[in-house]
Amino acid sequence: MELWTVSILFATLLYGVLHFLYKVAAESGGEGDELVSIAGGTVAVLALITLCLTEQHPLRLFTGPVFLYACLNGLTYALAMLTNFGALQRAPAAVVFPLNRLNSLLVLLVGVFFFHELIRPVQYAGIAIGLSVLFLISREQKKNFARTRDRRIIAGVLLALTSAGFTTLSMTAGKLLADTSENRLAYMTTSYSLVFLFTFGRQSLRKHRFDWLASLLRTPRLSLYGLAIGCLNFAGYFLVLRAFGSGPISLSQAIFSSSIIIPVILSRLFYRERLTPTRLLAILLAMLSVALISIP
Numbered sequence: 001m002e003l004w005t006v007s008i009l010f011a012t013l014l015y016g017v018l019h020f021l022y023k024v025a026a027e028s029g030g031e032g033d034e035l036v037s038i039a040g041g042t043v044a045v046l047a048l049i050t051l052c053l054t055e056q057h058p059l060r061l062f063t064g065p066v067f068l069y070a071c072l073n074g075l076t077y078a079l080a081m082l083t084n085f086g087a088l089q090r091a092p093a094a095v096v097f098p099l100n101r102l103n104s105l106l107v108l109l110v111g112v113f114f115f116h117e118l119i120r121p122v123q124y125a126g127i128a129i130g131l132s133v134l135f136l137i138s139r140e141q142k143k144n145f146a147r148t149r150d151r152r153i154i155a156g157v158l159l160a161l162t163s164a165g166f167t168t169l170s171m172t173a174g175k176l177l178a179d180t181s182e183n184r185l186a187y188m189t190t191s192y193s194l195v196f197l198f199t200f201g202r203q204s205l206r207k208h209r210f211d212w213l214a215s216l217l218r219t220p221r222l223s224l225y226g227l228a229i230g231c232l233n234f235a236g237y238f239l240v241l242r243a244f245g246s247g248p249i250s251l252s253q254a255i256f257s258s259s260i261i262i263p264v265i266l267s268r269l270f271y272r273e274r275l276t277p278t279r280l281l282a283i284l285l286a287m288l289s290v291a292l293i294s295i296p
Contacts, residue, residue: 008243008252014236016262019097021229022081023088023267030222032085033203036078038223040195042230043237047188054185061186065177070187073173074194080166082199083159091156093267094279095141097260098133098286099160104257104293105130106168107175126292133286134161140278184241188234254291261287 025035051058087096105127111117119127138157145153177187243252260283267273 004243007239008255011236011239012256012259014232016259018229018232020263020266021225022085023093023263025225026085026088032082033199034222035226036081037196037199038226039229040192042227043234044189044192044196046234047185051185051189061183063182065180066182066186066190069173069177070190070194073170074191076166076169078195078198080163080170084163087156087159087163090152092273094264094275095137096160097263098282099137100164101286101290102130103164103167104290107171108293110172122295123293126289129285130289133282136278136282253294257287257290
């Protein structure tokens with residue numbers, strides 16, 4: 001088995017577990033700002049340690065472009081994770097994660113309108129399939145709302161779509177940085193430091209300065225979730241970059257898109273979430289859409 005295949009398979013597993021931990025934290029009643037700040041801080045520390053161990057002059061790598069793209073990525077990634085957390089508090093994983101995969105479609109559209117990229121015929125098929133995912137889930141959730149009148153249903157869908165939008169902006173910042181010769185670890189350190197500062201600041205303002213830290217120490221479970229998510233994020237991102245750099249991106253992306261299956265199955269096992277035929281079809285179509293859009 002080739003190195004890129006091993007890398008993308010392990011990355012898929014790590015991100016699948018990561019997504020499920022977000023669901024676990026959401027079900028436990030934790031605060032999104034607390035979770036994202038701990039996870040972001042963990043990634044920042046790990047990236048900085050790795051940078052210091054692998055570079056002779058790490059401080060010189062924190063350049064103007066790194067800070068520019070990291071500012072865009074840090075803010076949008078933090079908002080993407082916060083809205084994703086809110087969606088998981090209100091909707092099943094089988095609804096949230098297929099909708100999140102629409103970010104691949106949105107990234108393609110950003111490339112067309114802002115970078116003058118051309119859409120190939122197979123990508124048109126991916127766009128159509130991606131829109132069918134939105135149609136299927138929206139129709140099912142509309143029926144559920146008509147039956148229950150629970151506004152959380154609509155809110156979950158809207159938050160999942162909002163998360164996809166912010167993820168698109170975050171991925172665009174990463175694409176811009178990847179087209180430069182800037183150091184990736186310096187970019188990760190700066191980006192996730194900003195994620196930490198943004199969510200830490202929001203939580204401190206909402207909870208009257210730093211009083212919330214005492215309550216967090218009394219309930220360390222959320223801290224453990226955040227640390228685990230941060231470690232999985234760092235390791236998974238490293239493996240994704242290795243796979244993309246040594247293997248076919250289209251096939252790597254197709255394999256990686258299957259990471260959404262893991263939190264859906266685990267949510268079904270641990271939280272008894274319904275996996276309706278419509279949701280199952282939406283998951284499969286979302287993966288197919290990502291695969292087609294990713295074909296170079």
